[in-house]
Amino acid sequence: MQINGDLSEQDRRAEARRLRVDPGLSRSQLIKMFGVSNGTLTDWLRGVEPPAWTKRPNAKDDKRAEAVELREAGWSLKDIAEQLDVAKSTAFRWAGHIPLDQDSERAQEKRELAKKRIAGRWGQFREERDRRQNEVWDAAVDEVGRLTERDILLIGAINYWCEGSKSKPWCRSDRLVFINSDPGLVEIHLRFLELGGYSLDELGFRLSIHETADAEAAADWWAERLGVPRDRFRRPTIKKHVPKTRRGNVGDDYHGCLVIDAPKSRSLYWRMEGVVKAVTRQASSGFPEIGGRR
Known part of the structure; x- marks a missing residue:
């Protein structure tokens, strides 16, 4: 059947849109019925959903749904x-809009597998590296030998100059105040103070530690490590936690920084300054001749 050509363009358009919806005629049927081109019919039907019977099931619909489920997992x-045996670009088109959950069981399994692969790949290399490192350490121990009091004086002065509080021209404070988290460097400083005439019961000790740590337990650890009476420790300085900062020192071996204050230490502070100046002067003046270079 062909629609009467006497109808206006608008009426013919409206009738075509109605027939496309109910009873759901095909495009070829409408073209034959209205005697119009494919382009004209396309313009008439713009915005009209095709009938359900014209929609063929997509063979990959199930895979697309599975891709979404896997991504969410x-x-x-x-x-x-x-x-799913598809291209990575296809997987991205199907599920790339879903953020990857780094805390999911799957993501954690992948990280563990990656760690095991890396450990297996680099295990032998690390063993060899550690063996060579220990050899170098042993050779260094033999090279250093036994330290004299003069050696301790030089090392202690440089140690303080690197890590201790220093007097400034605009803020004079000729007093030894040392702070560090390394027990070895702290012990060197205590030995330096001992050579300067100080005993442990003359020094002040204070812990500087983040509020997320156990300040009391850390103070106990330092007291036992250094052999310092626990009652020599003053009230700790607690550092506020900044969530945006990603700190690495959060494990069981984190004990904060220890601050050691030596009262009435002006003369020893000046002596430390003099030793540092002498060491740096001699080291820098001899540098051009090291290795035969000038």
Whole structure:
């Protein structure tokens, strides 16, 4: 049947849109019925959904749904592509809009597997590296030998100059105040103070530690490590936690920084300054001749 050509363009357009919806005629039927071109019919039907019977099921609809499920379970796009045997670009088109959950069970399993692969790949290399490192350490111990009091004086002065509080021209404070988290460097400083005539019961000790740590336990650890009476420790300085800062020193071996204050230490502070000046002067003046270079 062909629609009467006497109808206006607008009426013919409205009738075509109605027939496309109910009873759901095909495009070829409408073209034959209205005697119009494919382009004209396309313009008439713009915005009209095709009938359900014209929509063919997509063979990959099930895979697309599975891709979404895998992505929500924490699968990477690469793994999804391999699992479903599709291109990575296809996996991205199907599930790339879903953020990867780094805390999912799948993501955690992948990280553990990666760690095991790396450990297996580099295990032998690390063993060899550690063996060579220990050899170098042993040779260094033999080279250093036994330290004299003069050696301790030089090392202690440089140690303080690197890590201790220093007097400034605009803020004079000729007093030894040392702060560090390394027990070895702290012990060197205590030996330096001992050579300067100080005993442990003359020094002040204070802990500087983040509020997320156990200040009391840390103070106990320092007291036992250094052999310092626990009652020599003053009230700790607690550092506020900044959530945006990613700190690495958060494990069981974190004990904060220890501050050691030596009262009435002006003369020893000046002596430390003099030793540092002498060491740096001699070291720098001899540098051009090291290795035969001038």
